[in-house]
Amino acid sequence: MPVTDKNGPDSGRIVRVAAKGDGITADGRHVAYSAPGDVLNTDGGLTRGPHYRDPPCRHFQECGGCTLQHLDEESYAEFVTGRVKYALEGQGIVADEIFPPRISARKSRIRASLRATRIGAVLKLGFSGSGSHRIVDLQQCEILRPELFAVLQPLREWLQPLARRKHDLNLELTLVDQGVDLLIRNFEPETLQQRESLADFARENALARLSVDGGIGPETQWEPEPATITLGGVPVSFPHGGFLQPTLDGREMLVSIADEVVSESRLVADLFAGLGTFALGLSEGRKIYAAEGSRDAIAALKVVANTSKREIFTEHRDLYRRPLSVEELNRFDAVILDPPRAGARDQIDQLAKSDVKRICYISCNPASFARDAKTLCNAGYALEKVWPAGQFLWSTHVELVSQFSKSG
Missing domain, CATH: 2.40.50.1070 (OB fold (Dihydrolipoamide Acetyltransferase, E2P))
Known part of the structure; x- marks a missing residue:
């Protein structure tokens, strides 16, 4: 039977899924492999609720690749959005608009x-x-x-x-x-x-x-x-162990949103550019500066930039050791950055002091993103839009695209 105690008859009901994938009861207990609406019984078992689904894979609970296969589509989407929302709230930030999450399909990881x-x-x-x-x-x-x-x-x-x-x-x-x-x-x-x-x-x-x-x-x-890997319709030499977005549909979604965010910008900086996912994927008609710390990746992008009709200038640059300065940043109308999980603290410090009007920040870690977002917001930027993304289906790994603007 359901747990009943001084906190009321619904204290054992799972109300949401925490960042690491455990369900949380109304009275704050963590329960592994539970879904919102499940009820924790007095014997420690679970009475399954409407958001539980039978996991489709025989390795569920054994394999570390997918920990949330037991959630239905609605509760998994709420988890993806919640990861972003709660990370921002932890830094005292509320985005003007958070869009419904974009979730990649089954059997789409490349x-x-x-x-x-x-x-x-x-x-x-x-x-x-x-x-x-x-x-x-x-x-x-x-x-x-x-x-x-x-x-x-x-x-x-x-x-x-x-x-x-x-x-x-x-x-x-x-x-x-x-x-x-x-x-x-x-x-x-x-x-x-x-x-x-x-x-x-x-x-x-x-x-x-x-x-x-x-x-x-x-x-x-x-x-x-x-x-090779085709980015923006252009084949790019693929280095050993090169980084790519995990799904094709997810990559197209990120590029499409970034293109929308910087649509009115003529001069754009693409920081942590990798092989050129954004530099090559953005619509033509603008000049792009692409900086990347991986020598193999930036070399591959440089070859394509030198032979294509796009106006792309590349630089091999470690943005952790040598971030773009305020003076360098002020040359650009907009900045796109897609840093590793640690975020981009030093580069964000410089961006916060700059006059760049529009920033598109792509992140694979809501926690480091929220930390960097606080720096930007404290400096006068407004977090206008956030698009959560679930490219790592059924995992606790959540990504996002965001739009910051500064007026004046």
């Missing part, structure tokens, strides 16, 4: 990092287990693109005689224009036969590229034609 190890005669290949380093041997996945998942069983069979128990292998799979790009870290072929087997495996499974990294950097073993 990149994944997996682990493989041999335990006795068995090779396990998959994500790390929930809250542990144990590998869950993936036999089903509801988030990966089918092209990526199709490689796992052949890869499991091929790695069986090669994997060594004392070294876990780290596998990075990315769907590029030519197919699946596979990078195997913590592995180096020891014999000519092993090197030949790499090429045979890549050929038999139609891989776009196969590379290995024994600790001194990636070494390409198979690449029948240069691996």
Whole structure:
């Protein structure tokens, strides 16, 4: 029966989902794998409510990839929005408008990092287990693109005689224009036969590229034609381990919103530009300065910028050690920035002192975003719009796009 105590008969009812994925009861208790509307019983069990759904994957609760598969679409969307809203409220900020979240579809993830190890005669290949380093041997996945998942069983069979128990292998799979790009870290072929087997495996499974990294950097073993990723209609050379948005629809959504935010700006700075997701994706008719700390990424973007009709100036620049100064920023009508999870504290400090009229801040961490947003708002910027995004379906990982403006 439902919990009843001095706080009332509904004190055991799950009212929302916390940032780490646990449900929270009306009286503040955390309950793993519960959904809003569930009721915590006196025996510790749960009476399921209207927002619980049967998880579609056999590895649920075992695999660390998806922790919220038990939520229906409505409550998961509320979780995504809540992560952003509560982070902002924690800094005393209320956005003028928060739009409904954009949630990516099932089986749409175009990149994944997996682990493989041999335990006795068995090779396990998959994500790390929930809250542990144990590998869950993936036999089903509801988030990966089918092209990526199709490689796992052949890869499991091929790695069986090669994997060594004392070294876990780290596998990075990315769907590029030519197919699946596979990078195997913590592995180096020891014999000519092993090197030949790499090429045979890549050929038999139609891989776009196969590379290995024994600790001194990636070494390409198979690449029948240069691996590229198309951004803004332009093929860009894809470096080993390069960063991409996790889904194609999510990337298009982020670029579309950023284009809308800076639509009236002629001179735009794209900071933490990566391979040029935004610099190349924005509509033409403006001049863009793109800065990025990864040498491989900015080199790939520079080649495209030099050969395209777009007006893009690139610079290899570590924006953590050398953020754009106020004087440099004041040249631009708008700034787009998409920093790593840590945010961009030093660059934001300079932006807060600048005269830039419009800022489009893309973030993969609501907490660091809220911290940076407070700095901007304290300096006179208004947080006008926020678009939450759930590209990492069923996980607690939430992204967003935002629009800041300064008048005067």
